[in-house]
Amino acid sequence: MIPLSGPDLTQREKDLVLEVLDSGILGLGPKMKQFEEAMAAYVGAKYAISCNSGTSGLHMIVHAMGIKDGDEVITTPFSFVASSNCILFERAKPVFVDIDENTYNMDIAQIEAAITPRTKAILPVHVFGQPVNMDEIRALATKHNLRVIEDSCEAIGAKWNGEPVGILGDAGVFAFYPNKQMTTGEGGIIVTNDDEIADLCYSLRNQGRGEDGLWLSHVRLGFNYRMDELSAALGVAQLERIDEILAARTRVADLYLEKFRAVDGVILPEIDPRAQMSWFVFVIRFAEGLNRDRIMQRLSERGIGCRPYFTPIHLQPFYIEQFGYQPGDFPVTERVANGTLAIPFFNRLTEEQIDEVVQAVQEEIARDRAEN
Structure with missing residues (x-):
C-alpha cells in the first residue's frame, strides 16, 4: 500500500508535545502564543490568530467583516466545501465564478460580471497550493470597494510575485489538517494586518470574551474556536522545519x-x-x-x-x-x-x-x- 498522504513528524514534535503535557497547561497557554508569533513572523503579518481549523478561521473573518444575511461573496466552485460554507454560516450567499482550465484557480476575467450591489467580498482559494493572481483581484476589490478573504488553507509558504500568500488581501487563513504541508493535527490560523479584524477574531474564537480578557466576561456572540496547547506545540515544531x-x-x-x-x-x-x-x-x-x-x-x-x-x-x-x-x-x-x-x-x-x-x-x- 502506498498511502495518499502522511504527516512528517520528528522527535522535535514529540518533545514539544511532552513539554506541554508536563507543564499541565493544555489550553490558552504559552505554546499558542509562541506559535502565533512565529507564524506572524513567517508570513510578515502584524497578527496571527490561531484557531481549531481553517474552516473556523474563514468563518471568523466573514463574521468580523460584518458579512450577513443577503450579502454576497464571490468565490470558486472548485475547492473544499468549507470555502463556501463559511459564507453560509453567516446566511450570506456564495456566488460562484468558473475556473481557469490550466491553473484550476478562479477565472478572474469572470469576477467583475458577477459583482452586484449586494457583493461585499471576494474569496479566492489558492487551489492545491498555487497562488491566484492576487494583483488583479486586489485591483478589482479596490475598484468596487470590496474586501478580500484569502483561503490560503492549502498554500502555506506559497508566494505571488514574491509576496507571501495570506496577507495579500484583508485577511487570510492557513489550515493544518494531517494531509497539509505542515500539521497541528487539527487547526488553523488567521493572518492579517487589520487591527479591527484581529481584535474581533481574538474575541470571537474565545466565546466573545472582551478585550480586557476578564474571566466569564463576554461582550459579543462568539464561538469555541480555540487551538489547544498540544496542537500549538506541533505547530511550533513544524514551522521550525x-x-x-x-x-x-x-x-x-x-x-x-x-x-x-x-x-x-x-x-x-x-x-x-x-x-x-x-x-x-x-x-x-x-x-x-x-x-x-x-x-x-x-x-x-x-x-x-x-x-x-x-x-x-x-x-x-x-x-x-x-x-x-x-x-x-x-x-x-x-x-x-x-x-x-x-x-x-x-x-x-x-x-x-x-x-x-x-x-x-x-x-x-x-x-x-x-x-x-
Whole structure:
C-alpha cells in the first residue's frame, strides 16, 4: 500500500508535545502564543490568530467583516466545501465564478460580471497550493470597494510575485489538517494586518470574551474556536522545519512532473510563472475519453492511494437543494473535476514508490483504452 498522504513528524514534535503535557497547561497557554508569533513572523503579518481549523478561521473573518444575511461573496466552485460554507454560516450567499482550465484557480476575467450591489467580498482559494493572481483581484476589490478573504488553507509558504500568500488581501487563513504541508493535527490560523479584524477574531474564537480578557466576561456572540496547547506545540515544531518540509514536497513534485511527462493521457498541473508553488497535493488529470473513476478503482485495488480532487461545490447535494444548481452551470469546473485525481504525495515518498505509482497509472490508462 502506498498511502495518499502522511504527516512528517520528528522527535522535535514529540518533545514539544511532552513539554506541554508536563507543564499541565493544555489550553490558552504559552505554546499558542509562541506559535502565533512565529507564524506572524513567517508570513510578515502584524497578527496571527490561531484557531481549531481553517474552516473556523474563514468563518471568523466573514463574521468580523460584518458579512450577513443577503450579502454576497464571490468565490470558486472548485475547492473544499468549507470555502463556501463559511459564507453560509453567516446566511450570506456564495456566488460562484468558473475556473481557469490550466491553473484550476478562479477565472478572474469572470469576477467583475458577477459583482452586484449586494457583493461585499471576494474569496479566492489558492487551489492545491498555487497562488491566484492576487494583483488583479486586489485591483478589482479596490475598484468596487470590496474586501478580500484569502483561503490560503492549502498554500502555506506559497508566494505571488514574491509576496507571501495570506496577507495579500484583508485577511487570510492557513489550515493544518494531517494531509497539509505542515500539521497541528487539527487547526488553523488567521493572518492579517487589520487591527479591527484581529481584535474581533481574538474575541470571537474565545466565546466573545472582551478585550480586557476578564474571566466569564463576554461582550459579543462568539464561538469555541480555540487551538489547544498540544496542537500549538506541533505547530511550533513544524514551522521550525517549514523550509525543509516544503523542499521535500517540491522534490517529490518535481520527480512526478519529470516522470509523467512521458505518459500519454495524463495532463499535468500548469504553474503560473509568477507563482511560487507550495505543493499541497499532486493532482493529475486524465485526457478526454479516459474513465477516471474506473482507473481510480483499479489503482486502489493495486494499493495505490488516490482520490478525486475536487467534487464541484455547486453539485454537492446540499447546494443543489439550497440553490438549484445543475450540471452545466460551471462547465470548466465540471470538466476538470471529472478528470482530476490526487495520487500519493507526502514528504517521505521515495523515488521507487513514485516509479511504482507512475507505472501503475500508465498501465491502467492502457487497460482503460483497450476496454473502450
